[in-house]
Amino acid sequence: MIDDDxxxxxxxxxGYDDSAADMFSPDVVDPAVDLLAELAGDGPALELGVxxxxxxxxxxxxxxxxxxxxxxxxxxxxxxxxxxGEAVEVTIGDFATTRVAGEFTLAYLVFNTIGNLTTQDAQVxxxxxxxxxxxxxxxxxxxxGVPDLRRLPPGQSAVPFHIxxxxxxxxxxxxxxxxxxxxxxxxxxxxxEHRSIPFRYVxxxxxxxxxxLAGLRLRDRWENWAREPFTSESGKHVSVWxxxxx
Numbered sequence: 001m002i003d004d005d006x007x008x009x010x011x012x013x014x015g016y017d018d019s020a021a022d023m024f025s026p027d028v029v030d031p032a033v034d035l036l037a038e039l040a041g042d043g044p045a046l047e048l049g050v051x052x053x054x055x056x057x058x059x060x061x062x063x064x065x066x067x068x069x070x071x072x073x074x075x076x077x078x079x080x081x082x083x084x085g086e087a088v089e090v091t092i093g094d095f096a097t098t099r100v101a102g103e104f105t106l107a108y109l110v111f112n113t114i115g116n117l118t119t120q121d122a123q124v125x126x127x128x129x130x131x132x133x134x135x136x137x138x139x140x141x142x143x144x145g146v147p148d149l150r151r152l153p154p155g156q157s158a159v160p161f162h163i164x165x166x167x168x169x170x171x172x173x174x175x176x177x178x179x180x181x182x183x184x185x186x187x188x189x190x191x192x193e194h195r196s197i198p199f200r201y202v203x204x205x206x207x208x209x210x211x212x213l214a215g216l217r218l219r220d221r222w223e224n225w226a227r228e229p230f231t232s233e234s235g236k237h238v239s240v241w242x243x244x245x246x
Contacts, residue, residue, distance in 0.1 A: 005072035007116075007197045008051070013074035017052055023111060024054055031225035032143070033058045036108060039139045039240065040064045043105025046133050048095035048126065049113035053079035056088045067102070069095040096126040104133050108141040114207075115144065115199035118179065123202060127214040127241075137245040140216060143225075145236040147180075147201040149173060178202065204230075204237055216241035 003009045008016070017024060036045065036059055047056050050068025052075050060066045061084055068090045070076050076092065079085050091100050095109075096117050107130040117123045130140040151159050152173060162169035168185045183196045208218050219242040220227075223234040230237050 005074050008072040008075050010074040012195075013052070013072060013078055016075065017054075017078070020054075020111075029054065029058055032110065033062060035225050035227070035238070036106060036141065037062045037064055039141065040106040043135065043138070044102065045106040045108065046100070046104045046130070048107060048109045048130065049116065050079065050088070050090060051075045051113075053082055053085060053088060055108075055110055057082060057084050060084055060087050064106075067091070067100055067104075069093055069098050069100065071095070095129070096122045097129055099129070099132070102133075103135040103138075105135055105138045106141065107133055107138070108143075110141075110143045112144050112199070114142055115180075115201060116197075118198050118200045120178075120200070120202075123200065124210050124213060127207075127210040127216065131214040131216050131243055134243040136243055138243050139219065140211070140241045140243075141238065142207065142241075143236065143238045144202065144207075146234060147173070147178075147203065148235070149175065173201070204239065207239060208241075211241040216243055218242075 022028065032055055044065040044067060045059060047066060047068045050056050050070045056066045056068050066088050068088055070090065070092065071094055073092055076090050079088060091098055114123060114126065117126055134140065148159050158170045158172045160170040166187045169183065171180055171182050173180045178201050180201050181196050181198045183194065186193050204221065211218065218239065220240040221230045222228060222238050223230045225238055
């Protein structure tokens with residue numbers, strides 16, 4: 001259900017860290033923080049869609065000042081309640097358009113969060129917003145999956161990604177509009193509960209064009225935070241665009 005916190009209100013925020021527990025493991029978090037800390041250098045970082053602080057808190061713990069933007073007060077409340085949460089400044093708002101004071105050496109969006117912006121215009125606005133916050137020479141980093149359309153046979157629009165005795169999860173795709181949604185059916189006390197979160201899938205080349213419209217240029221693209229090569233078989237990418245220093 002959508003409310004003032006978007007699709008990540010109190011009910012979702014209360015169980016978010018548990019539901020995404022695999023993404024909080026050190027082997028997932030540490031390579032991301034290593035790369036982001038390197039790109040931030042001696043400057044501050046801006047996380048768009050900071051959530052409960054999965055990346056912002058350990059990055060801040062490395063000595064990088066982090067400012068987060070997020071629409072969901074419920075998610076941000078969880079961040080602030082964690083050790084080190086007081087060190088991460090947060091502005092509540094739509095990360096596609098919300099401006100904060102100062103300039104940053106790094107802005108970043110992780111874990112498919114760019115897809116939470118469900119129109120191309122909003123995604124373009126996000127790139128422009130990130131670029132406006134960057135110092136010359138600063139970088140914008142996006143981690144996002146490659147659309148899984150090769151798994152769709154003719155006439156099928158859904159791709160399952162989790163099946164267990166108590167939960168089914170699947171993505172649905174509209175290839176005409178690039179609209180998609182992640183759907184979760186969970187059995188609770190013998191009853192099925194369903195929730196759906198909308199996204200807009202986006203291709204790497206499309207993101208590069210958005211970056212060019214914002215005055216950024218592609219610097220690097222890898223398959224993952226470990227900087228393995230991005231190939232036609234990669235299921236996601238970590239891309240770095242740079243704001244020219246001149």
